[in-house]
Amino acid sequence: AQKITQTQPGMFVQEKEAVTLDCTYDTSDQSYGLFWYKQPSSGEMIFLIYQGSYDEQNATEGRYSLNFQKARKSANLVISASQLGDSAMYFCAMRVPWDAGNMLTFGGGTRLMVKP
C-alpha cells in the first residue's frame, strides 16, 4: 500500500518569498508518479506538477519546482516568488501505474497563506 505524508498542516509565507511544502511517501513499487495539486477555496483541484520515479531531472513548471529525493522518498514542492493568489490548500499525491485502479493516494494537505 502507498502512503503520502504532509507534515505541515499550515504555513505562512511573505509575498515574493520562496516556500517549500514538504511531502514524503512510502511505496515498495519502483515505478510511480508524484503529483502536486492546488485547491483554492472554490474547491477545484488544479494540477501543478508531475515527477516520474525514473525521471532524473527535478520537474519544473514556471514558479513551481519539485525537489525529488528518491533515496529519502521525499517530493517537496518549491514555490518561488510567492503571490497572494498562491494562498490555497496544496496536496501531494502518488500514483502507482500498475496498482489496481491507477488511483491517486493523497496526503493530508498543507494550507499555505501568503502574507502581503
Next chain:
Amino acid sequence: GAVVSQHPSRVICKSGTSVKIECRSLDFQATTMFWYRQFPKQSLMLMATSNEGSKATYEQGVEKDKFLINHASLTLSTLTVTSAHPEDSSFYICSGLHGNTIYFGEGSWLTVV
C-alpha cells in the same frame, strides 16, 4: 493540460430525492475516471473507480447502491446519489486519467436539506 468538466457545481436537493453529477473529459478520452468525496478541511477520499463499459470498483465502506456510477462513454461518467440524506452533503469531485497525469473537474457541492 487536459480539461475535465463537472456539472452541476452546486446543487441543493431535498432529503429522499436523487441527484446526478456529470463528469466529462472535454479534450481527451478517459477510459478510467475516479470519484472522490471531500469533507471540510480534510483530504480527498476515493469513492470509486469508474471504467468505461464496465462496472465501477468501489472502495471499502462506500455503498454502491447509494452512489451509482455509470461510465457509458469514453468522455462521460456520472455519479448518482440515490435517496440522499443530509449526511450525504459534501464536496464531490471527479478526475480522469490522461497519459501520466490525472486531471480533476471543478467539483460539485451537494447540500441535502
